[in-house]
Each structure stands twice: as structure tokens, then as C-alpha cells.
Amino acid sequence: GAVVSQHPSRVICKSGTSVKIECRSLDFQATTMFWYRQFPKQSLMLMATSNEGSKATYEQGVEKDKFLINHASLTLSTLTVTSAHPEDSSFYICSATQGANTEAFFGQGTRLTVV
């Protein structure tokens, strides 16, 4: 299957700082990328959907000014957690689909800890 790479896998930051997470499709063009967060022992919650070159569509309750998503190319999307607080600590996962292909490939996830 296709490979989606997420970086970094773990990050610890101080409260009030911003953190950027990258999601890359390594061997295919990702027309749509998705960002999820997952709390311990809970399922993935969709945060936003982004299409290349367009503004991201955020799910209800997700602050677009806090979670900045950029999908500037067909192989890269970034999620920036701005002014991070301890409650933003979570496991963030991206996935990508190609064109009309419905199969989604997932990154390895990023464990964010805000101290």
C-alpha cells in the first residue's frame, strides 16, 4: 500500500508555544488529507479535511485559529497547533486519499505533550 509519513513522531513543547506537524505522502499524490486527534483509549476524532490548494474544512467544535492546516502541495500537509496548552496534549494522526480512490492511508501519528 501507499506510504504516508508523519513527522515528528513525538514532540514536547512548552505551554504557549506553537508546534508544527508534517504529513507527507511518499509515493502518491494526496488530493485530500485528513487530520485526526485521538485521546487515550478513545477512537480517532476527525478534526479537519483539506484539499490541495484549498482552505481546510473544520469539524464542528474544532478551532480553526488554533489548529492551522496548510495543504500547499499534493504531497504535504501541515498542522500547526498554535499557543499550545496542556489540554492540547494528544495523539495527532493524518491520513491521505488520492483522487476518487476511497482507500485512506494513515501516518504513524504524532504524540504531542504540552508541559
Next chain:
Amino acid sequence: EDQVTQSPEALRLQEGESSSLNCSYTVSGLRGLFWYRQDPGKGPEFLFTLYSAGEEKEKERLKATLTKKESFLHITAPKPEDSATYLCAVLRGGNQFYFGTGTSLTVIP
């Protein structure tokens, strides 16, 4: 309101003891139902896609089936390496995936 519910929440099986996991859904405009396996601290790994009621897919000890309201993931003679959390997800229009709560499977040697 769209919903995806998985049961049981947790399942412990003896090695070789077959069982089924359930994923029930109420989604408008369903385009597909997906099963994923997730190991701790990792992203989900794709297992199956089912598109229409009556469809079945198999892979090694796993078999997924789909009806109009639910999907089952059957595990035949499981091994300890099958221990993981199994997630189902439904695909709606706009290529949006919505995940169930997952079933944590533990297979005891």
C-alpha cells in the same frame, strides 16, 4: 445524526477461540465501510473496505461482512499477534471518514 458504534469495547480470547466484532452504523450517504487495525502508539493499518450489503472479504484469519446496518469482523482461531484495537470507519461524501470507538482485542496464549 450519523453514528458509528462498535462492540464490545474490549474482548479477551484464548488463542484459537474464534469470535466476532460488531460495527453498527447510521450514516446517510454511505460510500464505504472500512476496517483498520491499530497497535498502541501507531497509526491505523488498513484491513478491508466493504461497499455494499452482502459483500464479504477475507484476509488470513479475518473475514469482514457488511449488511445495511452493521458490519462484522470475524476472527477465526486468533493468535496472540492478532491482539490490537480494531477500528471501523464509515466513508461519507467528501471523502470524510468517521471512526467507531474501537474494540480492544487481547488474545491470550
